Amino acid sequence: MDLASLPDFALPLLAAVLAGGLIGFEREWRGRAAGFRTHILVCLASCLLMEAAVSQGAWRFAALPGTEIVSDPTRMAHGVLTGIGFLCAGVIFRAGFSIHGLTTAASLWITAAIGLLLGAGLFELAATGTVLTVVILAALRLVSVRLPQQTIVDAAVVWRRDAPGAEEAVEAAIGEIGGSPGGDRYELLDGGESVRRTFRLRAVGDESLKALASRLRALEGVTGYRLDPRDD
Template identity: 75%
Template sequence: MHDLPGFALPLLAAILAGGLIGFEREWRGRAAGFRTHILVCLASALLMEAAVSQGSWRFAPLTGTEIVSDPTRMAHGVLTGIGFLCAGVIFRSGFSIHGLTTAASLWITSAIGLLFGAGLFALGAAGTVLTAAILVVLRLVDLKLPRKLVVDADVTWRRDDPDTERRVEAALADADRARRADRFELVDDGEGVRRSFSLKLEGEAALKTLAARLRTIEGVTCYKLDPRND
C-alpha cells in the first residue's frame, strides 16, 4: 500500500495520454476510440509498473544476494500482445485496407504507456504530443495536398440486360481509363450482377459526376462509391 502514491502519477499520465490520442480516433468515428486507447495505455503502464517494482513482490532474496530485474522483457511481451488487438481493427473491403492508422495509434499508445510506467515522463509526454500532432496536424496537411481520390466502386445491374454492362464500363472508363476490376458476383438469387472496381478520380467533383452518370444508366439497380480514407 505504501507504494501506491508513487504509482499514481505514472497511471494518471497514461490515462491522459491514452485519452488524448483516443479522442482523435473517436472524433473521426473509428472502431477503437476514446476508451480503447485509455485502456491500452493504462494496461501498459500497469504492467510496466509491476515489472520495475519486482523487488517489492512477495518474495525476499537470500542473504548476500540481490534481485536484478529486466523490465524490457515485460515491454516486449506487452507490445507483442498489442499486435493481436491491432489486427482486430484492420479489415479489407474490396481493394481497400482500412484501420491501419488506428492500429498504429494503438501500438504507439501502448509504447507511451510503457514509458510512463517506467517513470520516463518526459519521453512519454514527448511521444504523446508527437503522436497527437501526427494524427491531427498532418491529417490537415494531407487534406490540402493535391492528389487523386482513390475510390472503391461496386456497381450492380440486372443480369438479363447485356447493354447495361457496356454502359457501366464506358462511364467508368471516362472517369478513369486505368481503372482496375476486382470481383464478379451474382446477387439477388442470380438476378443481378455485381462488379467491383478501383478508380482514381480528380477530386470530389469527378466523384459526383460519376455518381450522377451511374444513376442515369437504365438497368443499374445499385452502386456504391467508397473513397478510401483511413
C-alpha cells in the same frame, strides 16, 4: 512497496491517462471504433504493468536462499507490445476490397509504447512521442485536407444481364474519373439474371464520386452500385 510509495507511482499513471486521452480524443473525434476511453485504458494498463516490472524487488514472493533477484523490465515491454497486437487486430476490418482501421490500430500500438515509457520513468521521451503522435493524427490530417484529394475507391456495379450496352456504359462512366476499364472480378447474381463487376479507381475529391454515382443511377439496366472509398 507500501502506501508511502504510492505518490511515486501517481505521476506516471496520471501522465498515462493524459497521453492516452490526447491520442484517443482525435480518434473519438473521427468516430473510430477505438476512441477516447480505449486509448486511455491501453496507456494506463501499459504503464501499470511496466511500473510493476520495474518494482519487481517489492513483489510478494520469497527468493530461494543464496539467490539474487535480477529484474528485466524489457520482458514486460515485449509481452505488452505482443499482447496489444490482438487488440489492434480487432479494429482492423475488411469491407469489399478495402482495409479499414490501420491508423487506429497503429495509434493503439504507439499508445501502449508511450505507457511503457511512462512506467519506466522516461517522461521526456514519452512526452515527445505523445506530441508527435497527436501532430501526425490531427495536424497532418488538416494539411492533407488542403491538398488535392486522390482517394482509392473500390466500386461494385450491378446490371441486368440482358441490358444492351450496359457494361460498355458502366466502363465509360468509370473511365471518366480515372478508373481502369479492367475489372477485378465478375459475378453472376439472381440465378444468372444480373452481373456484378468490381473496379478499382482513383477519385479526386467528393464531387467526382457524386458525379459518378449520378451517372450510374442514370444508366439503363444498372440495378445497384457501391462506391467504397478507403479511409483509415
